Amino acid sequence: MPELPEVETVRAGIEPLLLGRTFVAVTVRNGRLRQPVTAGFTPAVTGQTILAVARRAKYLLIGCRQGTLVVHLGMSGVLRVVPAATPPLRHDHIDLLLDDGQMLRYSDPRRFGLLLWTDSDPLQHPLLAGLGPEPLSTLFDGAVLHAAAHRRRVAIKALLMDQRIVVGVGNIYASEALFLARIAPERPAATLSQAQCRRLAEAVKKTLTAAIVAGGTTLRDFHNAAGEPGYFAIELKVYGRAGEGCPRCRTAIEQRRIGQRSSYFCPHCQH
DNA sequence: ACTGGCTCCTGAGGGC
DNA sequence: TGCCCTCAGGAGCCAG
Numbered sequence: 001m002p003e004l005p006e007v008e009t010v011r012a013g014i015e016p017l018l019l020g021r022t023f024v025a026v027t028v029r030n031g032r033l034r035q036p037v038t039a040g041f042t043p044a045v046t047g048q049t050i051l052a053v054a055r056r057a058k059y060l061l062i063g064c065r066q067g068t069l070v071v072h073l074g075m076s077g078v079l080r081v082v083p084a085a086t087p088p089l090r091h092d093h094i095d096l097l098l099d100d101g102q103m104l105r106y107s108d109p110r111r112f113g114l115l116l117w118t119d120s121d122p123l124q125h126p127l128l129a130g131l132g133p134e135p136l137s138t139l140f141d142g143a144v145l146h147a148a149a150h151r152r153r154v155a156i157k158a159l160l161m162d163q164r165i166v167v168g169v170g171n172i173y174a175s176e177a178l179f180l181a182r183i184a185p186e187r188p189a190a191t192l193s194q195a196q197c198r199r200l201a202e203a204v205k206k207t208l209t210a211a212i213v214a215g216g217t218t219l220r221d222f223h224n225a226a227g228e229p230g231y232f233a234i235e236l237k238v239y240g241r242a243g244e245g246c247p248r249c250r251t252a253i254e255q256r257r258i259g260q261r262s263s264y265f266c267p268h269c270q271h
Numbered sequence: 272a273c274t275g276g277c278t279c280c281t282g283a284g285g286g287c
Numbered sequence: 288t289g290c291c292c293t294c295a296g297g298a299g300c301c302a303g
Contacts, residue, residue: 110280
């Protein structure tokens with residue numbers, strides 16, 4: 001369930017449960033993920049003490065004394081801290097046993113996610129080195145977006161989801177941000193004016209921030225911090241609402257495929 | 272250098 | 288009930 005807000009919610013949820021803990025054992029039931037879990041994974045992680053739980057783009061970075069555990073949730077990945085005795089279900093692929101009787105459990109039906117260990121700077125890892133700016137930082141704004149869109153003919157929605165341009169925006173929040181900015185998702189990126197790029201960059205920040213706040217609220221209600229945030233926490237204005245009335249003008253929301261992904265928009269107020 | 276299309280994988284839901 | 292199709296919140300890889 002992962003776009004940036006969901007990953008951030010997971011990060012915030014597991015951080016207090018992991019800080020200072022040590023991984024005492026690792027069980028890999030099925031390591032065939034997007035990148036297969038390597039033979040060196042278990043010995044590398046075992047014995048490591050957790051010093052930080054950070055996030056870069058949609059990657060979780062669990063910083064340990066001698067390296068970093070990098071986790072990506074893919075489409076369907078879930079990370080939870082549960083009692084060590086919890087019996088595994090079908091898609092509970094990896095357990096990382098902690099020194100307090102709990103374990104960090106990775107589940108992922110579709111197995112598009114990944115776990116890897118790196119003992120050097122995780123930000124320099126090939127998977128992360130080419131990532132664009134964090135959307136909520138000052139490194140991302142209208143000017144940056146406008147520069148990135150220069151001469152690009154791709155649909156603006158596809159550009160928004162390109163992690164080399166800006167990270168963290170997935171299929172749901174791309175539709176939501178474009179709705180908020182009143183920009184049609186199919187517009188070739190290069191046709192957006194500076195003002196429109198400014199509006200869109202602000203809409204991205206606003207959309208993601210609202211979702212993080214909502215996720216955090218949801219999580220606080222979860223006593224076990226099990227992290228079942230999800231998209232129910234926030235009211236989506238257009239995503240998944242084909243045929244329903246636009247919240248602004250009541251025109252029927254349209255659904256269309258853009259770059260193999262379902263996109264939702266109001267044909268009347270988005271241009 | 273870009274662009275669009277395909278691919279990995281399992282599960283859910285709709286139509287017949 | 289079963290079968291077949293389509294779709295799903297990601298992103299790397301490939302040919303043109």
